[in-house]
Amino acid sequence: MQKGKLYLIPNTLGSDDLSRVIPPYIKEVINTIEHYIVENIQTAAKFLKLAGINKPLRELTFYVLNAKSKESDITTYLDETEGGKDTGLISEAGLPCIADPGSVIVKMAHQKGIQVVPLSGPSSIMLALMASGVSGQNFAFIGYLPIDKNARVKKIKGLGSKIKQEGQTQIFIEAPHRNDKLLADILSNSPGDIILSISKNLTMETEEIISGTIEQLRNKNIILGKEPVIFVLGK
Amino acid sequence: MQKGKLYLIPNTLGSDDLSRVIPPYIKEVINTIEHYIVENIQTAAKFLKLAGINKPLRELTFYVLNAKSKESDITTYLDETEGGKDTGLISEAGLPCIADPGSVIVKMAHQKGIQVVPLSGPSSIMLALMASGVSGQNFAFIGYLPIDKNARVKKIKGLGSKIKQEGQTQIFIEAPHRNDKLLADILSNSPGDIILSISKNLTMETEEIISGTIEQLRNKNIILGKEPVIFVLGK
Numbered sequence: 001m002q003k004g005k006l007y008l009i010p011n012t013l014g015s016d017d018l019s020r021v022i023p024p025y026i027k028e029v030i031n032t033i034e035h036y037i038v039e040n041i042q043t044a045a046k047f048l049k050l051a052g053i054n055k056p057l058r059e060l061t062f063y064v065l066n067a068k069s070k071e072s073d074i075t076t077y078l079d080e081t082e083g084g085k086d087t088g089l090i091s092e093a094g095l096p097c098i099a100d101p102g103s104v105i106v107k108m109a110h111q112k113g114i115q116v117v118p119l120s121g122p123s124s125i126m127l128a129l130m131a132s133g134v135s136g137q138n139f140a141f142i143g144y145l146p147i148d149k150n151a152r153v154k155k156i157k158g159l160g161s162k163i164k165q166e167g168q169t170q171i172f173i174e175a176p177h178r179n180d181k182l183l184a185d186i187l188s189n190s191p192g193d194i195i196l197s198i199s200k201n202l203t204m205e206t207e208e209i210i211s212g213t214i215e216q217l218r219n220k221n222i223i224l225g226k227e228p229v230i231f232v233l234g235k
Numbered sequence: 236m237q238k239g240k241l242y243l244i245p246n247t248l249g250s251d252d253l254s255r256v257i258p259p260y261i262k263e264v265i266n267t268i269e270h271y272i273v274e275n276i277q278t279a280a281k282f283l284k285l286a287g288i289n290k291p292l293r294e295l296t297f298y299v300l301n302a303k304s305k306e307s308d309i310t311t312y313l314d315e316t317e318g319g320k321d322t323g324l325i326s327e328a329g330l331p332c333i334a335d336p337g338s339v340i341v342k343m344a345h346q347k348g349i350q351v352v353p354l355s356g357p358s359s360i361m362l363a364l365m366a367s368g369v370s371g372q373n374f375a376f377i378g379y380l381p382i383d384k385n386a387r388v389k390k391i392k393g394l395g396s397k398i399k400q401e402g403q404t405q406i407f408i409e410a411p412h413r414n415d416k417l418l419a420d421i422l423s424n425s426p427g428d429i430i431l432s433i434s435k436n437l438t439m440e441t442e443e444i445i446s447g448t449i450e451q452l453r454n455k456n457i458i459l460g461k462e463p464v465i466f467v468l469g470k
Binding site (some may be wrong): 025 | 243253254255256257258259260330331332333334335337338341342343344345350351352353354355356357358360361362363364365366367368369370371372373374375376377378403430432434437438442444446447
């Protein structure tokens with residue numbers, strides 16, 4: 001029997017307006033799938049409804065894969081896929097496997113000889129990098145910076161040196177309630193001539209992108225608030 | 236007078252089937268724009284026609300921005316945008332400003348106080364990372380490896396150590412005619428237990444994704460040929 005495929009399905013970045021960010025093909029794909037591995041059932045269900053799924057959700061099977069999942073929890077998640085049924089992987093927001101734990105199931109799929117099909121959609125990391133005005137030819141996404149103040153300041157100083165010496169753009173995120181603290185630390189501890197770009201509420205009506213040298217941004221009184229933000233630091 | 240906006244418009248990765256990769260909103264946007272800054276006029280024109288532009292192309296203005304452009308060539312490119320006309324930036328393939336020279340015009344837009352609007356579309360780098368089965372929580376895109384054999388082997392060995400020690404996934408590309416040479420060098424010079432994922436012809440009918448440990452892939456006789464490929468190395 002032929003094995004099913006594992007489709008990597010993009011979610012929105014929080015907006016309900018899918019036409020801005022999701023290609024029409026996704027609707028075709030979700031209407032052929034009954035098994036889903038999802039980071040969060042609620043956000044996945046909302047997405048599937050917005051994307052135009054034509055089956056009642058109660059007829060679908062959802063398996064949860066999130067940061068708390070252990071490898072032993074997920075060993076059976078691809079059994080139906082091995083048996084011939086296509087499966088969809090959906091993240092809480094944006095692209096599955098980017099800044100989320102989805103890659104473990106993709107690794108397992110490759111080990112089992114299941115075809116993996118990545119589908120296009122919104123990536124907050126890429127949108128922030130495109131909009132930053134700094135080089136996208138060599139860049140790193142490093143996730144979260146340390147929470148501890150001293151370790152964080154040390155990390156920020158290290159990023160500044162790395163950018164000046166190696167020219168590699170650095171992209172990172174923060175828990176929204178710590179955005180303004182992180183911003184203050186970046187402005188105080190980075191070389192004045194490198195560029196900081198801050199992308200807030202990407203793809204939403206309230207999208208805002210601020211870019212300038214550290215020196216320029218020190219003079220503006222920027223308040224980010226508790227919104228989703230991507231930080232891009234480069235030259 | 237209000238300034239125009241700079242829209243960052245995604246192109247396909249080479250396929251003519253836009254419905255797989257481009258959100259419907261792009262069609263709305265391109266039908267409000269008459270000025271374009273493009274990496275390649277031919278591929279941009281082809282894209283605009285496929286995306287459903289309803290104006291004859293001869294009524295549009297195209298400015299070329301590619302690897303050969305000097306800063307002095309592009310100083311006037313945003314004059315119309317400052318004067319109130321929206322402008323679109325289109326890369327030869329995929330997302331503008333990612334692995335292409337587009338960021339200089341975005342930087343200039345920020346300096347002139349022009350709003351930058353990044354739009355979602357296919358990113359071969361993200362699709363390859365999603366499909367790789369290695370961690371997408373901390374990764375770097377490093378462009379091309381050195382062409383010189385000794386420097387290249389040294390770089391590959393360095394990437395292997397970096398992955399083992401720091402766990403940062405490394406993504407890179409190669410000119411298609413050198414794919415198989417690079418693959419041979421990776422397989423010969425990387426630790427056997429790290430994972431190599433090769434994504435070929437992403438979003439095309441001929442898409443193929445190969446993932447496994449270096450040890451596993453050494454035993455397969457993989458021939459990539461002269462196709463667009465993204466290499467992902469990680470654990």
